Amino acid sequence: MKFLFSKALMAVACVGLLSSPAFSAYKQEYKLSIVPGATSGWGQTGTFFADLVREKTNGRINIKPYFGAQLMAGKQTSELLLVRRGAIDFALASTINWSPQVKELNLTALPFFVANNPDRYKAMDAIEKGQSGAMLVKAIEKTGVKFIGWAENGFRELTTSKGPINKPEDMKGMKLRVCGTPIFTDIFTALGANPQAINWSEAVTGFQQGIVDGQENPTNGINLPMKMWTWHNHLTDWHYMIDPLFMTVNSKVWKQFSPEDQKILIECAKETEKYSKALSRVGFDNGESLVYLKSIGKVPAITDAHLEMTKNGMKVTSFTPEQIKAFYDATAKVRENWSKKIGQDLVKAAEADMKVAQ
Ligand code: X2X
Numbered sequence: 631m632k633f634l635f636s637k638a639l640m641a642v643a644c645v646g647l648l649s650s651p652a653f654s655a656y657k658q659e660y661k662l663s664i665v666p667g668a669t670s671g672w673g674q675t676g677t678f679f680a681d682l683v684r685e686k687t688n689g690r691i692n693i694k695p696y697f698g699a700q701l702m703a704g705k706q707t708s709e710l711l712l713v714r715r716g717a718i719d720f721a722l723a724s725t726i727n728w729s730p731q732v733k734e735l736n737l738t739a740l741p742f743f744v745a746n747n748p749d750r751y752k753a754m755d756a757i758e759k760g761q762s763g764a765m766l767v768k769a770i771e772k773t774g775v776k777f778i779g780w781a782e783n784g785f786r787e788l789t790t791s792k793g794p795i796n797k798p799e800d801m802k803g804m805k806l807r808v809c810g811t812p813i814f815t816d817i818f819t820a821l822g823a824n825p826q827a828i829n830w831s832e833a834v835t836g837f838q839q840g841i842v843d844g845q846e847n848p849t850n851g852i853n854l855p856m857k858m859w860t861w862h863n864h865l866t867d868w869h870y871m872i873d874p875l876f877m878t879v880n881s882k883v884w885k886q887f888s889p890e891d892q893k894i895l896i897e898c899a900k901e902t903e904k905y906s907k908a909l910s911r912v913g914f915d916n917g918e919s920l921v922y923l924k925s926i927g928k929v930p931a932i933t934d935a936h937l938e939m940t941k942n943g944m945k946v947t948s949f950t951p952e953q954i955k956a957f958y959d960a961t962a963k964v965r966e967n968w969s970k971k972i973g974q975d976l977v978k979a980a981e982a983d984m985k986v987a988q
Pocket residue numbers: 665666706724726727783809829830846847852873
């Protein structure tokens with residue numbers, strides 16, 4: 631009887647082995663963390679990636695986006711920790727939210743650094759493709775997570791209920807919502823404003839209640855979908871820093887994927903980068919983002935954000951080179967101090983990468 635029973639067990643085990651492919655350890659659902667909501671450019675990028683991966687792997691890899699920083703209970707700067715621990719499988723992360731732990735990621739938050747080039751988008755791409763980008767990837771992977779590709783939240787512009795802002799003095803005493811990342815507090819303090827660290831999950835309540843006079847976020851990615859004109863009637867289009875996004879995977883999860891699926895994931899991340907950058911840049915670049923979005927049949931309802939904002943009563947202020955210079959000079963100490971923290975080698979490598987691309 632005992633013999634018969636163990637034979638039966640063996641048979642079941644064999645059938646199991648034969649029928650299950652080598653990558654049988656796949657989860658039914660992989661959690662993808664995203665800080666803002668589904669309608670933001672960032673949110674749409676996460677959905678694009680998840681859909682593409684499902685399609686290209688014939689459903690073997692099922693990624694579900696969790697929006698609104700819900701996997702971190704709103705605390706956006708905890709994301710890296712949770713990806714490392716495996717509570718989050720995938721994160722479409724922002725440099726801003728990981729830079730408190732990975733100091734190198736403050737690079738693109740240096741004030742008036744990336745946009746201080748003739749073509750700010752080329753400058754950003756040059757960092758990602760260049761030596762400085764490789765250094766950033768290394769710094770991210772040093773934390774024990776797998777990096778699979780870049781994406782983009784966008785250049786961050788200021789929206790305020792007071793204004794217009796034409797010179798640093800116009801920002802004096804202004805209460806501005808920033809995320810809880812130290813370089814932001816330093817930049818806005820240097821400009822004479824009064825920065826308030828508030829998680830994005832609570833920021834909108836802050837706008838509604840008028841706790842702050844303004845905030846900064848990318849126009850296509852956040853300011854437009856959030857209808858920021860509901861609370862703020864001034865947009866200062868100053869491109870003072872850029873927020874690149876990147877797709878990361880928990881390292882144990884990554885190792886469980888078959889080599890073919892790893893390859894597919896990287897290819898999907900490449901496609902996602904193109905889509906994400908086009909969403910972030912459409913209406914602000916030389917027209918190539920719109921051409922690309924048309925080619926994949928994904929043109930957003932609004933492709934001229936400034937026109938839409940103006941229609942909704944917002945006043946858009948763009949700076950002359952002289953005005954930019956005043957802001958550049960006012961933040962010189964911040965660039966100097968933070969370049970040391972980030973690492974002069976990395977800052978120099980980024981400068982060289984950006985220069986070559988212009
Ligand atoms: O908190 C923000 O401002 C946001 C949504 O842009 C980030 O997560 C960096």
